[in-house]
Amino acid sequence: MSEIQTSMAKRPKKKKVNQIPFGVALFIGIIGVGFFMGNSNPRAALMWIFGVAAGFTLQRSRFCFTASLRDPVLTGGTSLTKAVIIAIAVASVGFIAMQYGAFVKGSAIPGNISPAGVHTAIGAIMFGIGAVIAGGCASGTLMRVGEGFTMQMLSLVFFIIGSLWGAKDFGWWSKNFMPAKGVFLPDVLGWVPAVALQFILLLVLYIFADWFGNRKSKDI
Numbered sequence: 502m503s504e505i506q507t508s509m510a511k512r513p514k515k516k517k518v519n520q521i522p523f524g525v526a527l528f529i530g531i532i533g534v535g536f537f538m539g540n541s542n543p544r545a546a547l548m549w550i551f552g553v554a555a556g557f558t559l560q561r562s563r564f565c566f567t568a569s570l571r572d573p574v575l576t577g578g579t580s581l582t583k584a585v586i587i588a589i590a591v592a593s594v595g596f597i598a599m600q601y602g603a604f605v606k607g608s609a610i611p612g613n614i615s616p617a618g619v620h621t622a623i624g625a626i627m628f629g630i631g632a633v634i635a636g637g638c639a640s641g642t643l644m645r646v647g648e649g650f651t652m653q654m655l656s657l658v659f660f661i662i663g664s665l666w667g668a669k670d671f672g673w674w675s676k677n678f679m680p681a682k683g684v685f686l687p688d689v690l691g692w693v694p695a696v697a698l699q700f701i702l703l704l705v706l707y708i709f710a711d712w713f714g715n716r717k718s719k720d721i
Contacts, residue, residue, distance in 0.1 A: 563581075566585060566639075567633065567641055568581050568637070569582045573713060573714070579711065604687070610685070616680040618679060642657055
């Protein structure tokens with residue numbers, strides 16, 4: 502055994518810090534902030550609660566939209582891909598319910614119906630490249646900022662700068678590069694075919710992701 506190995510063997514193991522007191526203090530602080538917000542603005546307190554719950558869920562599940570598209574290519578894993586598809590399906594149920602309810606009442610359909618075009622493909626490619634370099638999407642970046650990753654802190658700064666810059670010049674981009682009107686599938690196909698198409702496509706993607714992940718695991 503070399504001298505380096507001997508010294509490493511004799512080196513005492515670093516004791517793990519008990520994080521329970523920090524967790525309890527943080528929990529009390531979160532509750533305190535919620536009560537403080539609730540006294541002046543109950544809606545802000547509700548948003549605070551949902552924000553904390555979403556952050557906790559993201560951190561524990563390691564949920565990241567970029568990883569859901571990156572992992573199948575790099576590692577062959579599709580667990581996050583399937584989780585994103587399920588999340589979109591669940592969100593679709595809520596959005597469809599709200600939009601159909603407004604349609605039945607004759608009210609304006611809630612939500613932004615944004616037109617798709619070449620600008621969508623260009624923006625998606627640019628955002629995808631940036632997300633891979635930064636190591637995560639918006640949700641993954643926020644999650645890792647909370648964990649103390651310096652790289653993601655830097656990414657968040659430029660994420661904010663880019664978003665503000667984009668919002669400032671959005672009118673110019675919309676006028677020169679985006680189609681004037683978006684396509685709302687229920688207006689084109691009807692509500693039942695549009696909803697059926699939405700969930701059939703999600704089901705096909707889920708089945709393909711499951712097959713792809715199982716095939717890669719067998720190859721390994």
